[in-house]
Amino acid sequence: MNVESFNLDHTTVSAPYVRVADTKRLPAGDVLTKYDIRFCQPNVDHLEMPVVHSLEHTFAEHSRNHSDDVVDFSPMGCQTGFYLLLAGEHPYEKVLDLVEVTLRDILDATEVPAANETQCGWAASHTLAGAQDAARTMLAQREGWATVTAA
Amino acid sequence: MNVESFNLDHTTVSAPYVRVADTKRLPAGDVLTKYDIRFCQPNVDHLEMPVVHSLEHTFAEHSRNHSDDVVDFSPMGCQTGFYLLLAGEHPYEKVLDLVEVTLRDILDATEVPAANETQCGWAASHTLAGAQDAARTMLAQREGWATVTAA
Numbered sequence A, B: 001m002n003v004e005s006f007n008l009d010h011t012t013v014s015a016p017y018v019r020v021a022d023t024k025r026l027p028a029g030d031v032l033t034k035y036d037i038r039f040c041q042p043n044v045d046h047l048e049m050p051v052v053h054s055l056e057h058t059f060a061e062h063s064r065n066h067s068d069d070v071v072d073f074s075p076m077g078c079q080t081g082f083y084l085l086l087a088g089e090h091p092y093e094k095v096l097d098l099v100e101v102t103l104r105d106i107l108d109a110t111e112v113p114a115a116n117e118t119q120c121g122w123a124a125s126h127t128l129a130g131a132q133d134a135a136r137t138m139l140a141q142r143e144g145w146a147t148v149t150a151a
């Protein structure tokens, strides 16, 4: 299997969690790390798409206020989480801090950035309140993020 | 705005298209290019999520059989397209060829890879036929992919 997540046993994980999914060293020496930020228990729960979409906009925007190394933040098609791609090497705990501070920004946000037909592909499919509920639920389990598999 | 797509005027684009969304040179000298692969006209049409999810699995898997430079292939939260992230520098026409050959693989596929509860976050949310219909529609407009904005 070419895709890293196809080698993850989704039946043994314990969401929410933040996992190093993949690390890639590029030819010139730059390092990329892909983090699996899992909000929902696989095959048990999922986020509705307006929630996913608003988390995508808010997290993609606010995370870049805290780090110049954010290459990408994108939803998973399964609607249980997101991939965060960072350039450079970062201690795992610092990445948890970046996720935490960004989710706190989302709680404080008064609008979803770029949620209009000029800046977005489907402006009607957003919910700030839904994104904030999901962020709040995730933050409430902050101490469990490093525990990826159930005991 | 920190996010590249927030600076794209979605009201003037003409989907389907393949656009260079962003190019990033990393500190050691590696180059990353993010392509906006737009299947649907923004704020007019969108893909249903099982279609998005099956395109994610099939494209992420099959594209890596044609290129070692695929870093990521991820849905947009707006459900109108995907981002393909490639390492290294590639002529634009070669990237169109990569997208084309990968979509042709999807037409030939007999299953969605990893569409089961062990390997996937929501195994029930898949449709091979739906992904193939979307791939077929996209391929039928291959000659228009390089035209990003309406005349």
Ligand SMILES: N[C@@H](CCSC[C@H]1O[C@@H](O)[C@H](O)[C@@H]1O)C(=O)O
Residues within 6 Å of the ligand: A056, A057, A060, A071, A072, A073, A074, A119, A120, A121, A122, B003, B004, B005, B076, B077, B078, B079, B083
């Ligand atoms: N993953 C990227 C962009 C996120 S905002 C995404 C949006 O592009 C827009 O065209 C669509 O509305 C889509 O939802 C990034 O992190 O740069």
Ligand SMILES: N[C@@H](CCSC[C@H]1O[C@@H](O)[C@H](O)[C@@H]1O)C(=O)O
Residues within 6 Å of the ligand: A003, A004, A005, A076, A077, A078, A079, A083, B056, B057, B060, B071, B072, B073, B074, B119, B120, B121, B122
């Ligand atoms: N964008 C990535 C992975 C694609 S497959 C994705 C899946 O991870 C799994 O955990 C979920 O089922 C999700 O839908 C990549 O290109 O590597």
